[in-house]
Amino acid sequence: MRPTFVLRGVRVLDPLSGRDDERRDVWFEDGRLLAIDARIDKGGVAVIDLDASGGRHGAVLSPGFIDLHAHLREPGDPDAETVSSGARAAAAGGFTQVVAMANTDPPIDAPERVAEACAHAGGAAVRVLQVAALSRGLSGSELTDIRGCIAAGAVAISDDGRNAATPRLLVDALRTAGASARAVLVHPEDEEAIAQINNAHGSVVRCAQRPPGTESRAVDLAIRALAHAGAGRLHLQHLSTAESVETLRRARDGGLAVTAEVTPHHLGMWQPVAQPPEPAALLKVNPPLRTEHDRNAMVHALREGVIDAVATDHAPHRRVEKGADYDSAAPGMIGLETALAACITIGGMGGNWLPALVERLTAGPYRALGAGSGVFEPRLHTGEPATCVVFDPDAEWVVGAEPSASRSSNTPLLGERLRGKVLLTLVDGRIAYHDASRLQLAAETAAHA
Numbered sequence: 001m002r003p004t005f006v007l008r009g010v011r012v013l014d015p016l017s018g019r020d021d022e023r024r025d026v027w028f029e030d031g032r033l034l035a036i037d038a039r040i041d042k043g044g045v046a047v048i049d050l051d052a053s054g055g056r057h058g059a060v061l062s063p064g065f066i067d068l069h070a071h072l073r074e075p076g077d078p079d080a081e082t083v084s085s086g087a088r089a090a091a092a093g094g095f096t097q098v099v100a101m102a103n104t105d106p107p108i109d110a111p112e113r114v115a116e117a118c119a120h121a122g123g124a125a126v127r128v129l130q131v132a133a134l135s136r137g138l139s140g141s142e143l144t145d146i147r148g149c150i151a152a153g154a155v156a157i158s159d160d161g162r163n164a165a166t167p168r169l170l171v172d173a174l175r176t177a178g179a180s181a182r183a184v185l186v187h188p189e190d191e192e193a194i195a196q197i198n199n200a201h202g203s204v205v206r207c208a209q210r211p212p213g214t215e216s217r218a219v220d221l222a223i224r225a226l227a228h229a230g231a232g233r234l235h236l237q238h239l240s241t242a243e244s245v246e247t248l249r250r251a252r253d254g255g256l257a258v259t260a261e262v263t264p265h266h267l268g269m270w271q272p273v274a275q276p277p278e279p280a281a282l283l284k285v286n287p288p289l290r291t292e293h294d295r296n297a298m299v300h301a302l303r304e305g306v307i308d309a310v311a312t313d314h315a316p317h318r319r320v321e322k323g324a325d326y327d328s329a330a331p332g333m334i335g336l337e338t339a340l341a342a343c344i345t346i347g348g349m350g351g352n353w354l355p356a357l358v359e360r361l362t363a364g365p366y367r368a369l370g371a372g373s374g375v376f377e378p379r380l381h382t383g384e385p386a387t388c389v390v391f392d393p394d395a396e397w398v399v400g401a402e403p404s405a406s407r408s409s410n411t412p413l414l415g416e417r418l419r420g421k422v423l424l425t426l427v428d429g430r431i432a433y434h435d436a437s438r439l440q441l442a443a444e445t446a447a448h449a
């Protein structure tokens with residue numbers, strides 16, 4: 001459906017345009033964003049008044065968010081998530097573009113698989129951008145056909161979930177992907193060290209012991225590989241330690257083309273929000289939740305812009321995978337629908353940090369992927385079909401009180417009251433998500449379906 005209405009009294013945040021304007025009216029006609037002005041009156045067009053009152057900050061309109069990191073589990077585990085359900089969860093979280101990781105079953109590690117995945121994602125509620133694996137079978141031993149995968153539609157290259165590639169392989173990947181304007185996204189956990197520490201464990205992914213040093217070493221190795229490659233762009237995924245931030249800072253000061261992301265859970269859940277979730281394995285995630293010191297370093301680095309982006313690492317798992325004992329449970333938590341609210345409520349990015357948060361959810365991830373990669377520019381363009389989000393940073397809601405779009409529910413935030421709610425998400429002028437209980441679209445708006 002392509003709606004027609006005037007939004008009244010919203011704050012317009014558009015980081016790429018340097019725009020932060022309070023109390024604007026915004027006119028949408030058949031899903032196209034036609035005008036933003038101090039006052040817009042269009043006879044016969046429904047007005048949705050979101051003007052702030054009673055000391056509230058008021059609703060925000062911004063370009064749609066970009067999630068650099070989601071696991072949509074198709075092919076392989078449609079009971080946990082499908083591209084369709086994951087895309088609807090993304091829309092409910094205000095994301096209009098979501099980057100799908102390659103660690104599916106089978107992995108997306110060949111041009112034909114990239115092409116199939118892109119075709120399959122065509123009808124999804126939001127734009128699904130597909131990553132191709134760096135190594136065949138994510139095993140770290142043989143490079144994929146990176147050029148072929150990019151020609152088939154891959155937006156970036158990554159073995160995320162694993163980090164078995166040798167520095168030599170990473171150098172080759174950085175050079176090859178870089179020649180086609182694609183970043184290499186690295187999951188920085190040193191697998192060799194993890195395997196040694198957990199030597200009785202059969203899986204390097206599921207084992208519980210993953211001390212901070214295993215991340216620092218992998219960050220260091222990846223940055224050295226970038227320096228050695230002398231080309232390409234490196235993106236560090238889900239950083240979690242204070243030491244990683246310092247290594248990143250030095251690399252950037254030295255002029256290296258490296259960007260980084262942090263997840264809402266590493267920003268906000270250095271300890272359980274209220275009480276430990278049941279089962280405890282809901283807190284199990286790779287990399288693990290760390291200390292208050294680390295958590296503060298992540299918040300500070302995100303505020304400063306040393307970390308470029310918030311990315312969810314949305315990792316849906318079936319109940320049985322999380323109900324097992326901690327050691328054998330699958331790592332990861334869902335996060336698309338709660339990302340904005342988690343950052344505002346427990347991630348240190350509410351209040352005056354809201355413009356920075358919107359930047360790290362739009363322009364930051366866009367920069368990390370790069371303009372020529374296939375990602376759409378997150379900017380409010382008048383005269384074009386709208387791809388944007390409207391959210392209320394003060395609205396409270398309880399996670400799980402209403403049905404989630406995701407097929408999984410593995411989040412320790414279940415039952416928590418959070419602040420910050422997406423009201424409306426438009427993709428190419430169509431309604432991808434609409435919170436009908438908080439934002440009433442008039443009947444005549446619906447008539448434009």
Ligand code: DOR
Pocket residue numbers: 071103160161162187284285286287313315316330331332333
């Ligand atoms: O906790 C995690 N789960 N971290 C990852 O990097 C992968 C993810 C998954 O695929 O479940």
